[in-house]
Amino acid sequence: MKRCLIIDDSSVIRKVARRILEGFGFAIVEASDGRQALDACRKDMPEAILLDWNMPVMDGYEFLRALRSMPGGDKPKVVFCTTENDLAHIARAMHAGADEYIMKPFDKEIVQAKFQEVGLL
Amino acid sequence: MTPFDFDFLCKLLKERSGLVLTHEKEYLVENRLMPVVRRVGCATIAELIQRLKAPAADALKVEVTEAMMINESFFFRDKNPFDQFRDTILPELIEKRSKRRRIRLWSAAASSGQEPYSLAMMVASFSRLADWQIDIVATDISNEVLEKARAGIYSQFEVQRGLPIQMLMQHFEQVGEQWRISDKVRKMVQFRQHNLLTDLSVLGMFDVVFCRNVLIYFDQATKVDALERIRRQLAPDGYLILGAAETVVGLSDVFAPVPDKRGLYRPKPKPLAVAAVKPGAAGARVA
Structure with a gap:
């Protein structure tokens, strides 16, 4: 079973994303900020990461840069999922090593399309 | 909507667009036609259909046909x-x-x-x-x-x-x-x-x-x-x-x-028209 790490400081978003991704057969791990997420990755690197941008302690952008520079950190497919919906943010995220980008609000079909796009489904 | 009205609508859509409407799609008629009903100032779908039956209703027929067409689409659909x-x-x-x-x-x-x-x-x-x-x-x-x-x-x-x-x-x-x-x-x-x-x-x-x-x-x-x-x-x-x-x-x-x-x-390749090939004509094979 593929594992997906959902990183978002909103418990509501984590709950919605968990329901969608469990429906696609993923085992879910949750983190509410970038630092917690890095700890989770050191322990057990997931195949997929759904990543918020604005979070306390360590934001999504910082997390992604740290992830991509750690051993095995190039493996997970990272899909940003954020309210930062302008082209400059998208370009910055892709440059930092994101594989896809979801603009909030999202629904099941969008998550499915993006996960298919990067070969996770 | 009476069965007669529904049949009238089915016939109109079939003639105009080829769209085949079955009875289980009646809900779709309401969804799609209510905006038209409001726009043209009718009170009900039945009244709209009465207007469609009038002699000079061509523009309205176009509007109704367009409203009923299925227009769902997205980029790279089905991949x-x-x-x-x-x-x-x-x-x-x-x-x-x-x-x-x-x-x-x-x-x-x-x-x-x-x-x-x-x-x-x-x-x-x-x-x-x-x-x-x-x-x-x-x-x-x-x-x-x-x-x-x-x-x-x-x-x-x-x-x-x-x-x-x-x-x-x-x-x-x-x-x-x-x-x-x-x-x-x-x-x-x-x-x-x-x-x-x-x-x-x-x-x-x-x-x-x-x-x-x-x-x-x-x-x-x-x-x-x-x-x-x-x-x-x-x-x-x-x-x-x-x-x-x-x-x-x-x-x-x-x-x-x-x-x-x-x-x-x-x-599929079109079958050769036998009558068009005369025996002995250039390009024709004679066994």
Whole structure:
């Protein structure tokens, strides 16, 4: 079973994303900020990461840069999922090593399309 | 709505668009027609249908037909046909049309433009086609959706369904909360209002026809007729692409499925007219 790490400081978003991704057969791990997420990755690197941008302690952008520079950190497919919906943010995220980008609000079909796009489904 | 009103509506839609409406779709009639009812100042669907029966109701008939057409579409819908277009069809056409350096594509139910623009973005990624003439003709029966298609402006939800983020970055610009396709891609597509049930020869000949998720709304006779007329507009070595839920098998013998390529069809060669070949004539074989 593929594992997906959902990183978002909103418990509501984590709950919605968990329901969608469990429906696609993923085992879910949750983190509410970038630092917690890095700890989770050191322990057990997931195949997929759904990543918020604005979070306390360590934001999504910082997390992604740290992830991509750690051993095995190039493996997970990272899909940003954020309210930062302008082209400059998208370009910055892709440059930092994101594989896809979801603009909030999202629904099941969008998550499915993006996960298919990067070969996770 | 009385059964007579429903039958009247079914007949009107069948004549105008080929759309076959069954009784279980009555809910769809309400959903789609209530906005028209309000717009034209009627109180109920029954009153709208009374107006449709009046002698000079042609404009209203067009409006009702357009409202009932199914216009759901998104970029790179179903993915597989576009992968086949990129990996099989375009490379083959690049070889076969290398002298003419021209390829004609037809998106036969273009709706709000996502399918022809997806084709245009894919063509734009082929550097070998940079100096070729690529005609992408996109037709739909509905003027309303074509207006949206021509504008090339889509909501955030629309650009997220099927459009890879790299393509969004490359081919779209942000306009407030919406996304506008680049002029370069927009100019690659010619949008034309056209009914599949009328004369197709005015559109010219094509190398590839995308006619997806249209035939499923037609009855058998209309499907056969549409396929035969599409065949006449398709090059003998061209391709027809149908939707995942559609097939020509058991329906028409003018197309044959391409083995191992789901949804792809090629025209069958026309049988030789025996009377046209005189014994001993040049080119004729005499046993």
